[in-house]
Amino acid sequence: MKRTRLYEFHKKSEAKIIEFFGWEMPVEYKGVIDEHLAVRTRAGLFDVSHMGEVMIEGADALAFVQHLTPNDAGRLAPGQVQYTALTTPAGTFVDDMLVYCLDPEKYFLVVNASNADKDYAWIVDHKKGFAVETENQSDAYSQLALQGPMALTVLQPLTELDLAGMKSFHFAFGKVAGIDTLVSRTGYTGEDGFEIYTLAPNPGVLWEAILEAGRPHDVLPIGLGARDTLRLEAKLMLYGNDISDKTTVLEADLKWICKFQKGGFLGKAVLEKQLAEGLTRKIAGFELVDKGIPRPHYPVFVYGRKVSDVCSGTYAPFLKKSIGLAYLPIGATALGTEIEIGIRDRKVRAKVIPTPFYKREKN
């Protein structure tokens, strides 16, 4: 089992620790609901050091990234980030990820913890013919995320970086609590916030400094349980649940990351064909009408016939209702379509609703 450099802090805070894809991680501290609401109304601090990081550098770095991904990395100036994916030739997902442009010849990829080794092997397998160097830096980096409406207020006193001036999906290098970091205005919760990466051997200094600075605002440490309920309310994808090598980028409702005009990329031909012919299925959001909690793998019924299984599902602590995502036949994706979820021996009524389920007020 692997542990992040912050493990002892989580134990000291009496976190409930679980196994997560080879990592011992905090699933909750005070409780999933309290933590979820803290992020929506104040701010919360996550240890996401288990995520993977890959550096791609060289004369062909941009061409290589363009080949591997559907989004247009050519639009990124140094200091910009974009959400994208590693796609297969079938237009399905190896993983979803963020790409940071450090330099026109240097790109920093941040990938899911569950896929870090697989993604790096994929990248290495595909680099023939490209003048690039690749490095798996996952073990070297620690990563914290401070998310919530108070995140900027809490973090600003700890850094000389101009956080208010940092636009969404942009980043900068600077010191936070005296520690060298890369700070980006990104996150996985649907709130404003910052993700903080460091190579420092002592990220505990950062962890404690942020929680201390957050004390007047009752900022809490947040575990993986609330991380999942928060991202699902915001309809952010989770590899393995919502996207996989069996779902295409278009079926996953991520057409916006497909920039076909940018040039060739793995899976482009299949995706273009699928766009032209129309989808036969697509991921849709639903809410339960009857009491219950939909969970991954529960069967989904349309007109009494099983069509798929729930991808992600939960009781949403902020919205105070049960929500989920599932792939539905394209005809059943219309808003208001009545579906049923099999929960143990009952068929529980649900209906297709717009997503994201939660969208923060922009100020």
Add this chain to the structure above:
Amino acid sequence: MYPNDFRYTKEHEWIKIEGGEAVVGVTDFAQKQLGDIIYVELPEVGKALEVHQAVGVIESVKSVSDVYSPVAGEVVAVNEELNKAADLVNKDPHGKGWIVRLKVKDKAAVEALMTASDYEKYLEGLEA
């Protein structure tokens, strides 16, 4: 911490004799493990139960857990309050968070279950 007049099971249910009936719930240890409880599925009044048969389901945000009947019996009442406030199981697991009331034929079967001090020793063994 664990009431002396209750008896306990390895699956973290408690049972308390009240006259000719027994009240059943889950222990403080169980509610901590479950986390924030959202729903409790209650059985039908009148349902006949064998020992270890599922008598209800507790749904928390991150898990689903069956509640098992500590003894054979018949459901004579369910805690309707849990339909409005499932978190009573978190807040008062040994009191207002009770789950069902059973008519029990064999009181000796209840007495034979773990006492409070047996259960506390059992918990220490789990946490070791």
